Amino acid sequence: MWHKMKQSKLFTKTSKTLPKDEVSLNSQLLLKSGFIDKEIAGAYSFLPLGHRVLNKIINIIREEMNAIDGQEIMLTSLQAPATWEPTDRWDDEKMDVWFKTELKNGNQLGLAPTHEEPLTKLMKKFINSYKDLPVFAYQFQTKFRNETRAKSGILRTREFIMKDLYSFGRNQQDLDEYYERAKAAYVKIFDRLGLGKITYVTFASGGTFCKFSHEFQTLCEYGEDLIYINEEKKIAINREIFTDDIISEFGLKREDFVEKKSIEVGNIFKLGTKFSDALGLHYVAENGERFPVVMGSYGIGPARTMGTIVETCNDEKGIIWPKNIAPYHVHIISLGKEDTIAAESEKLYNLLCANNVETLWDDRPNVNPGAKFADSDLIGCPIRITVSSKNLENKQYEVKRRAGGNAEFIPQENILAFLANELK
């Protein structure tokens, strides 16, 4: 990953105005700051700053998936009907979000909205014996869903990257064990992304093979989900299963819960043998008997998570990125046209870059201080360092945290130590 950027070379620009019909805060802030661009309703492009943030989110998720023995793959989006017919999900009545097209020869083709079927089919080529199990595969891959109504900026789009991991085990115990590992990994991920304190693991509707699935719901007034929280017992329940029967299973009453709006940022689900039965994914056990593989699926939407972070981490001036996913750690602001300012700024820029501090340098010569500060607040890097003649005279750098607080004046020779402590 590139660690440095001069703002004069950054092709995107910030904007003072917005398309009037952009209402969601995440799209307003991300469009204004030049992180993303809207192509059509429900389809956004990621520009240099936005792409960096998205990749940082992806990398954190990747590290945690690798830590629970996930093997990264990438499946194709192009899907033939035959793969989906065994589960009856080619039918538009059953799966109403298909984008369908056809080949030159007239054969039908769909753009995958999810990947259980093709991956189950793929695994038939590699899973034969109990010795091949358990196995875990995941990908960061583009999903296409023909939503009737795209909305809420990058929170609900028709094309989006999804991290989907699938587990393949010998039996329910394999599945249950891995499910708990995945749940713990998800908790860690949202913690590292800066959403830990406001993200709840909720009980959600299950399916044929288990009573509940779990969702990771981040509290947010702009969210489209409703969850019910009991802080005492650390229980949260999705609206769709918040019924008297289920509430009583937890030994609680309706009034023991607080209703909150939230955004679904992750979902883990026990699939059981639904797909392995339908597509014929079996293994031979030690005693020679054949069994269907027991599966689970585990999803996170990195772009939706990015939008959620913007929705929850901002002030009236712009975005306040958590340090782990900020596009750059430090934003250097050079004030004044003097040669010494430019030279001293460049010295600092090179020093930080050489020490792996990701740095954006506002080196634009003819931009007024007010505009530079406003841009810096909007873009939202965690640390701003102002280089001006006033500070240079005192051999200091002026440092300000985007999250708040007053500026601090750090002796020049201490700047690396200060940043190392600040960014650890």
Added chain:
RNA sequence: CGGGGCGUAGCGCAGUUGGUAGCGCAUCUGGUUUGGGACCAGAGGGCCGCUGGUUCGAGUCCAGUCGCCCCGACCA
């Protein structure tokens, strides 16, 4: 998919009873500025979403259509 709103320069908007399109921001040139989105002077930029109709004449009136946003329904 139902309901509502909106399409005029890159963005925000104005456009009178129908008479041949304008303002601010942004951009370009020159100059003056430089600690919280500067100022002056000049310049470029338009299929008025699209198609059809009414009319001597349509950004404006009528019909259709496409697109965008919001609410709802839907949403492993």
